[in-house]
Amino acid sequence: MTLVLAADPTLADFGKDPLWITIVKAVMLFAFLMLGILFGVWFERKLISRMQHRYGPNRAGKFGLLQSVADGLKMGLKEDLFPNTVDKVLYLLAPVIMVVPAFLAFSIVPFAPMVNLFGVQTPLQLVDLPVAVLFMLAMGAVSVYGVVLAGWSSRSPYALLGGLRSAAQVVSYEIAMGLSFVAIFVFAGTLSTSEIVKAQEQTWFAVLLIPSFLIYVICMFGEAARIPFDLPEGEGELVGGFQTEYSSSLKFALIMMGEYLHTFTATGIAVTLFLGGWRAPFPISLWEGANTGYWPVLWFLIKFILTFSFIIWVRASLPRVRYDQLMSLGWKVLIPVNLAWILLVAAVRNVVVGEGDTMLGVGLGVLIVIGALAIWMRFDTVNQRRKEDKKAEIEAEFEELSNDPTAGGFPVPPLDLPHYHGVQHKEIPSGTN
Amino acid sequence: MSPWLPILMAVPVVGAIVVALLPKGSDKLAKQVTLLVSLLVLVLTGVMAAGFNPGGERFQFRAEYNWIPSFGVKFGVGVDGVALVLIALSVVLVPIVVLASWHDADGVKTADGTLITPKRSVKTYFSLLLVLETMMIGVFAATDIFLFYVFFEAMLIPMYFMIGSYGGAQRSYAAVKFLLYSLFGGLLMLVAVIGLYVVGGSKTFMFPELIGVIQDPAMQKWLFAGFFIAFAIKAPLWPVHTWLPDAAAQAPAGAAVLLVGVLDKVGTFGMLRFCLELFPDAAKAFTMPIVVLAIISIVYGAIVAIGQTDMKRLIAYTSISHFGFIVLGVFAMSDIASSGAALYMVNHGFATGALFLAAGFLIARRGSPFIGDYGGVQKVAPLLAGFFLVAGLAGLSLPGLSSFVSEFMVMIGTYSSTAHGSGALSVAAIISAVAVVLAAVYILWMVQRVLNGPTAEPVKAFKDLNAREVWVLAPLVALIIGFGFFPKPLLDVINPSVQHTLTNVHVPTSTIAEKGTGQ
Amino acid sequence: MNSIPAPTIEYGTLAPLLVVFGAAVIGVLVEAFAPRYLRKSIHVPLTLLSLFGAFALVLVQVLRGQVSTVASAMGAVAVDGPALFIWGVILVLSFVCVLLINDEGHFVASAAAVPGSADEEEAEAEGSGGHTEVYPLVLFAVGGMLLFPASHDLLMMFVALEVMSLPLYLLCGLARRRRLLSQEASMKYFLLGAFSSAFFLYGIAMIYGFAGTVSLPGINQALASNAQLDPLLMLGFSLVGVGLLFKIGAAPFHAWKPDVYQGAPTPITALMASGTLVAAIGAVLRVFWVGLGNLDWNWRPAIWGVAALTMIVGSILAITQTEIKRMLAYSSIAHAGFLLVGVMATFGTAEQNAVSLKAILFYLAVYGITTVGAFAVVTLVRDPGGEAGHLSRWAGLGKRAPMLAGVFAFFLLAFAGIPLTSGFFGKYAVFAAALNSGTQPGDSMGGWMAGLVVVGVVASAIAAFFYVRVIVLMFFSEPAADGPAIAVPSAGTVAVIAVSLLVTVGVGLYPESVLGIANDAARSLFIR
Amino acid sequence: MTTHYLVLSGLLFAIGALGVLIRRNAIVVFMCVELMLNACNLAFVTFSRQVGNLEGQVIAFFVMVVAAAEVVVGLAIIVTIFRTRRSASVDDANLLKY
Amino acid sequence: MDLYVPILVLAVLAGGFAIFSVAIAPFTGPKRWNRAKLDAYECGIEPTPQPVGGGRFPLKYMITAMLFIVFDIEIIFLYPWAVSFAPETDDVGRTIFSGLGLFGLVEMLLFIITVLVAYAYVWRRKGLDWD
Incomplete structure (x- = not known):
């Protein structure tokens, strides 16, 4: 040889x-x-x-x-x-x-x-x-x-x-x-x-x-x-x-x-x-x-x-x-994806090479994929956090707006401006101007 | 298969459960139920005893049930003469004790109203008493050695609580001492019981089938030692007697009666039945040391009793002396001595019971167990004094009272015993006779100091016995006097069973041939 | 090259194990996904059901007469008669313990938080009755306990030992009250436990070096064919012995027991004192009997010494204790000694083996349940700062709570081996087996066995003293003015105490009920 | 040849055991225990070679798993106690004495 | 054993080089003593006193280390499985599973699921979050 x-x-x-x-x-x-x-x-x-x-x-x-x-x-x-x-x-x-x-x-x-x-x-x-x-x-x-x-x-x-x-x-x-x-x-x-x-x-x-x-x-x-x-x-x-x-x-x-x-x-x-x-x-x-x-x-x-x-x-x-991004990429993405992938590969190999177990293998493969997806969806805390942040943001905005309707918008004249309500306009004491 | 004994044992247990389950506050009812149950047992026992045939086979009313087949243990019961009279003794004493301790758990007050013992659970006390009754019957009735052992040990627990919870000032010390002594002995016996089963190889604990299975002399000695130590502790033999004065003195009077009157008899009963019959060779080999111990007990108990200032302790020490007599009689291995010993067990139960109860009534009135605190009771409470006197005289074995017969039989039988060679035990018999004199000293001195002399100030307030108390003491005194003059019914029952024992021990027939009733 | 054949696994036989482990895994998922307020209400039924289910599966195997006679899972696990009996016992005990664990207030809400810190306060506030991780941890521990005595090779035994121990290490540190004590107990248990398992493992290595296999029957065969005294073998077995004896708390390897029993949350102590002991004794039996069958002339004198020492040390040191849980711990040590007497007795003919095995199995069953009952009572007697551990606090309990004190007294009497309690028959069975083994023809240790029984008897008498002392304290002393409060027991605790009492009384009156089963289990002996 | 490895393994084990007995810091004690486990592994692998089957190597794998689990549990416990009392000395852990 | 000889040779080369470099370094450069130069570098502020025997590690790293051990062990189990699981070519040239086959797949599935359960637990308990 x-x-x-x-x-x-x-x-x-x-x-x-x-x-x-x-x-x-x-x-x-x-x-x-x-x-x-x-x-x-x-x-x-x-x-x-x-x-x-x-x-x-x-x-x-x-x-x-x-x-x-x-x-x-x-x-x-x-x-x-x-x-x-x-x-x-x-x-x-x-x-x-x-x-x-x-x-x-x-x-x-x-x-x-x-x-x-x-x-x-x-x-x-x-x-x-x-x-x-x-x-x-x-x-x-x-x-x-x-x-x-x-x-x-x-x-x-x-x-x-x-x-x-x-x-x-x-x-x-x-x-x-x-x-x-x-x-x-x-x-x-x-x-x-x-x-x-x-x-x-x-x-x-x-x-x-x-x-x-x-x-x-x-x-x-x-x-x-x-x-x-x-x-x-x-x-x-x-x-x-x-x-x-x-x-x-x-x-x-x-x-x-x-x-x-x-x-x-x-x-x-x-x-x-x-x-x-x-x-x-x-x-x-x-x-x-x-x-x-x-x-x-x-x-x-x-x-x-x-x-x-x-x-x-x-x-x-x-x-x-950033460091937390680094760690969460490593732990939360690469590892689960990897595991799911390994199982998928093994299942497919089993189907391709194995004899008689095909249906079972396919079923398992599908199961693994779905399972991985499900876990992924459930665990997608990044996404979740994004949603939560969004929600919190909207709420905060709402709050802010309810306190101060004019905030962040066009300047709106106050409702009690004299010229809106002619009757209630403020007395301007004489001699002050 | 006879249902008698199981029924006898079941009735008090059922009674105990009923009493325990009575609603709160029904103390009086509890007492009444207990009394009724104990009387029922007494009646049942009487009926059963009437059917006992002294000339019939050894164990009668036998019943056997498989209990723990894995261990080869059976629930085997049956009575021979000795067991029957001891059961009778127990069931007679129980109703008396119930009556006697009618107020013990209510908080015992002296005449001037000071509380000796605080109020405690009445129901517990009486249900413990009934449980104890079952176990007393069981321990005498058991023909299965394992069952015997179980009752032998289990009996401790109700008694332990009766002393510990309802006793005097030093009760917990006394209770623990009592329990540990007995438990230790019991555990040694357990080893011997197992040894008997294992070495004997007969795969059963039934007593009749175990007779003679141990042939190896060395093994016999070991196993004998296991049994004997347990029984010696139980029937307090010098030097392992020290728990008895404490326990008896601290126990409530009723419990003390059962403790000394019945529980300790288990020890001598066990010696007679198990030590002798299962290990005849070892028993003979050990006779001399045991007789020496018995003599020491007799004399020591008597001498120490003289020095006691506490009535209950005094009575306890007299008992130690008396137990010495019983052991002496058992190991003399002549039919007169052994019958006398068996008879002594019963008589001592009555005599000491009466003495304890009478003393208990005194103490309940004065609040002090010390002899020096009394004096001139005779004038204040003549009835009480009279009963006390009779009981005391029974304790010193006055001729005409029941103890005399048995004590005399033991001495004669020992003197003439040929089981260990002619005259071997005559010295022992002579020494034991000395104790009779000592007995006169301790009893009469106590009686004199308590009953006669100037009436102490607190004693003047004494009330005489009420009806309940008379009912307590009268039957006992009647029995003492009755059996003193006419012990034949007891002896007729006892003798054949003692004969069986001695036959199994293989003592020379010459002593057996020389039958006599002693009177 | 790829010549690993796919193994066969008897799923039916192993089902009880699988159920428990499966439930434990599900428990972890519940921890992960269920919202906090729901967790407990999921965990408790899950745990109880799985234990019950496993027990039912054991029953099914027994009732259908399917007790296997060959080792399962490629010779790794042996589910034979004794193993099934031990499984049943462990499952019952753990079921009962879970009822006890279920009671509020034993476990801290957040073990990692510093006591008294804001973190802890927060965890307490949102918690639902303490750490819910306790349940899966207990299930894992129970799974380990099941596997431990059923392991048919030493590797499996080692793994089972760790699966059993690791959760227990953690559980020990979760007490809500007296956190420092609890954590300390946890650490001590862990360090000593890991130390001993290292010994165990090194012993396995030596045995492997000698026999070339770790399968117990394989070792036995190697022993049979190689009679000479190999130092590897001696070293191996002594080290393995050290590891096992540590787990059962035999002297001189008992030092951890009082500390850990005292510091751990009481329900966990109950679990350890019952389940762990049962499992460990089962493993000891299997190692010494299956693995060392051909070497008994070597290990018996050593065990003789350990048994005697254990009984004496346990009994004597218990007298000096002033803490109720420590006292019970020493009592447990003494009982381990009594059990070792039974182990000693497994010598000679098959009949003798069965007799001793029966005795031990019976002892384990009745002692276990009584122990759980006793600890259940301990949980109920409380001071403001937690359980009233000091014995002086128990004075006069008989007057304040007659029922509770009575029950406890009864358990103590059972420990002491008073007739008409289950404990008596346990002790009797073991002693009888020991004396019986002394009469075996050709046994050079006949007299020694009798001697051991006498030592046992003396130890029981000493032990009786401290049990009785507690009874005296409870019933014959006057209660202190500011005595401990008696907690109103939850239904679970009541059930635990009731069951323990019933078994202790029932077996005491009619021991054949359990003895018969033990007898059947023991007759089939361990798979060799 | 394999004797040397066995001697080494024995030495490591002894060092670990001694360390457990005489060291005072919980973490060091714990490390010593780990050292003992590794000594076991070495012995297993050596014996595996000596007796000529793979069992010993497989066992070594399992021991690693167990050691890992033990590390996780052990460190958790030690760290918790450390946080609570700011000391990892075994001597400071002395509440449990009578 | 022979397989490791080349590695040993390379190790000797590399080690020799490394040790030589470290050893030679003090002699090749100049020596100009300056107290501040020999302090720990902390951007010009007075160096924080470091405890003897090394400082404490933040707990966070400990957790990472523990997780690492667990998963590393998982890998250790995956490798032999992967090698055994791989099909091989038989004499006729077909690719076949000789050993584990479906059983191996299912077992590994169970194994990974078990690990994932623990992983999920850690994740949910914020063990993987780095803040």
Whole structure:
């Protein structure tokens, strides 16, 4: 099987590399991510500037390409502040905790199928696990520790609040994100990323499972704390949030890197799980060789960059949401919709694949949809509150009007004006005028 | 299957329920109903007893119903001679006690109007009394050991409330002491009862079927100990007697009569029937220590009684002495001694009952139980004094009064008992005779201090016995004198059943052959 | 790869469980959707009906002779004779407790609000007789209680243990009066309970390591085939034992009981003292009998010690108590000891097993109902600040409220095991079973069993002292001038007391009524 | 191999148990209990590998659920008591003594 | 176990990098001591004294954390179900349900409904509102 280059790797193909290949792959991945960050920061700034009719970085190097390098050097040369009150160990540990899992999370993203790497047949993917997606989620969760610890160890109200907000946000969106994967597993029957990519041979899951994909995209922003969900930093409200006390030294650089890596991971996962991974898109896939050798790396990178650009585009377009809006979107919309969707998918799958249970399956599907709708309608507190507000508004207006009929309307002369009621007009004492 | 005993037991319960359910304020009616019910029971018992055939089979009027098949427990009742006379004793005493405690719960007032005990619920008192009557009948009639145990323990509760709620100043202490002593003994007995069932392996609690099932001597000793300790506490034997003086002194007079007159008899009755027959070998093995305890009780009770200043405590201590005699008689294991012991149970009930009641009437008049507060009652209330004297004399076993017969039988029987080897118990008999002298001291001294001498000031206001009180004491005195001269009817009933017992104990036949009525 | 077969589930057999859990879930929905003023009037019938329905379903299974002889739900739940009996008992007890819970004024309107705060005032104002969450919580707890003794594997047992305990932790903290006490009780119960369930769980892990399975019969088989003394096994069983003994409140794991009983709202205390104990003893039996059948020579001496200690500690410490609920808690500890005597007796032949099982089942039934009755009486004796807990306040109650005091005295006598009450027969049954087991051929602990019974007897005598002390206090002491008020009991409370009294008296006079059923249930033994 | 995991699990369990016994802050005590549960999980998973069936892993799942439920209930209780008396020390909870 | 070796290698790389960065930072920059600079940043006002051992977390976050745990556990149960529920291809190439099938669907329906009941309760009790 390994002889055929085109063969899609499965779980069985992992764990067989010699150690040196493993090290080579790890170093390559590390380098890719490091370079990616440098390039990504530049790319983001440049793209946003263009969208805002600015030039963006253009001094350091050609097209400002070395801007990120310069920034990094600057940070390294800044004074490394160490505020008085901090909890020293955790304060130092927090950036490390943030950045290491962020690297690890990317290790399960497949770049290409079997390739010939220095004479060894190996999948171009650092590793694949039977629980790959869970591993990714776990790494994401570990990073939250970094955030909370950074906030907490700083002993500063802003930092603490920022850390907590960040943690609450990330965990909230993690649920919705985790749920959005379930539909994929119902189709793919595995948690291994390489096999999920294989399962998208025919159709991308983004097409097949549009709601899941949409939810994932929303969660992606929440999970990576990108605008419009970048509340942990919330410069306007929290002067930088959990990283307030990290001045601008290398520690801060690590935090920044961690966040960027999260964005990358989110993007990589989107590509892998929903957008067919390294598979060539439709017209190209007609070409037999498109999915062999190192070509898939190209497709992967194209998809990756496009998705990343989308994230930047959103950043350029949308304002930051309010915290309660963020939370209620996560808890009240994404989760129930997700659950209903999962059941619907399962029911439909049951109907399509199952034998004999069709009617029952259909019935169940309908039931689930109706139930979800009913719950949705009943729980639509936003709507409800809007109605109540409206009602209250009308009532208040009515009240106001009944007290003061002239309020808010055209100036109406008082009814007791002398010229309306000639008989009752006031006496004007003489000599006063 | 004879319905007699179940009916006898049911009547008082029904009566108790009726009394308890009477509307508020019908105290008088409650008393009358109670009296009627107890008299009815008395009549029924009389009729039943008339049908008892002393020469017939051992247990008569038997009735058996399945009660708890899961445990192999039956509601089994039946009476032999001893049980019959004890039931008779109970049902005779109850109406007397009802009459005697006619005003006990109304709030006892002295002649000068001070309240000794406050007003309490009359209905409760009398329904408790009737419940107690059922249990007294049940405990003697039970042929199922489990049933016996149930009544043995359950009997405590009404008595506990009668002492605790209607007694004297120290009543709650006395009641708790009484209950805990008895309960503890009872629990040990429970273990033994279970042991009997388990070890015997006969899957029944019916007494006749359990005779002889325990053969293992060690097991016999353990189980015997369980039963004996319970009975020793119940029939207060030194050194576990201490609850009795307190309980008897604090209980209202009527309850005290039942407590000492009937409840404690359950202990000696149990020794005679269960300890001896179920565990003959153990009983023989333990005879000597038990006899020693009995002797100590006899002498100790008598000596301590002399020192008492409180009439009721004094009577209680005399009872301890008398119970020593009964235990001695039981364990002498000769037919004379054992018959005497059985007879003693009845006679002691009458004698002590009369003494307690007479003392109770005195106390009700004076408001004090202390002997020193009295004097010269003879002149003020001759009738009361007369009854008190007769009762006292019965207590010291004056020849011609009923106690004498039984005490004499016990001493003779013990002296001549050969069950443990010839003359083994003669020393015991001789020592016990000393107690007769002591008895004369304590009784006569008390009688003298109370009845004779200068009339104390408060005593002058004493009224003599009214009709009710005469009705209380007269039957008892009549019985004391009657059985003193003519104990044969009782002995005729008792003897065959004692014979059965001794046969089951396997005492040498020589003592059985030497029959005698003692008179 | 996807080789998980769809399991089969015997819905009919499990119906009582499902009804209770279903009703609990509906109860949560009622909490969520029904307007506040309506909630109680929905909850109460729902709760009572579901408990009654579950009981009826149990009855149906029994009456139709459909007591299953194999474990249900893929070997997870064993609905055998004893389990059905225990279910019946728990359902009756919880039904009665719900009647008690239904009474106004036991539960705070808003547990989360700080006592005396504006929040609480507001909640009180709009409340309809306290926390209505109580009902679903009670149903969940009851569901756990049902599942606990019927679990056929240790995992299910652990889950049931938690399902039973978690709602109870919360319920303990909901007392309306003496909030701090109540919350403290709740916290103590929670911390200690969680601690003990961690032990239980670690024990399960060890046993799993030894046997490779957590199913009780599987463990027993592993024991049979592997006779050597495995340290894993020993550790496992001692840890599991600790967890279980904690739940029944056996010494030395009893420390939580007085605190929690005192602090919890009295109806909840009643539920814990009856239902939880019944369920926990059932689970103990199942673990020791089904899971450890082949290892009894190892666990019996340990249980011997625990039983003896429990009886003695419960009885002696009860004497020093001045609080009525604490006293009843220690009494409950002592009774747990008596029950353990019965557990000890489940050794030897099948016949002996049945005898002991019958004894325990009977004991559980009669003790449970008497306990509920006693706590129901406790709820009625009130001071201005809540229930009159201190014993001195009970002085002279016999004069102020003769009926109530009489009933309570009767319950106390039943606890003490005076003949002609149900308690006596319970105690008798257990002791008889224990002595009987001592005569089993080949039992090395024959003499020990007799010794245990003697310890039990001594403990009962000591225990009788403190029961009698309360009676003395009520009947033989003069009432205080400002004695506690006797609340006018609601119909529910009256019914509770009446039922408890009737059962206690009725069984005391004719124990065969319950014994017969227990006998039938015990004869089928646990599914092994 | 699995012995190491078992030793670790035992250590964690012991640390948790010790913590419950000697720590005074209710939340810390509670965390120690959670630590004990996690030690159990580790033991289950290890044994699952050792005995070669999946039961242990399934149990670990259930334990997680139970632990989660316990967290929810426990924190609710502790927070409530904390709000009422402004202290989470177990020592301050001393009303229930006789 | 081998599967985790690459992750370990990457972790060593990343960890080495991160620790190196943190460790090197104090030496690369200048040192200019200033008391105010080392205070906690609070927009120029005197820093609020923070209690030793960390401040208190607002209760609101605690609730979020609890809810998160509950739902995260739900996800843990959903994943194995989803994987088992997925149909597979048999030897002939047909897609079939080999295992759970309808039973799995119904069970999961019940499970999710149960969770939703609790969810509905929390929602109605304003547990999800952030004010």
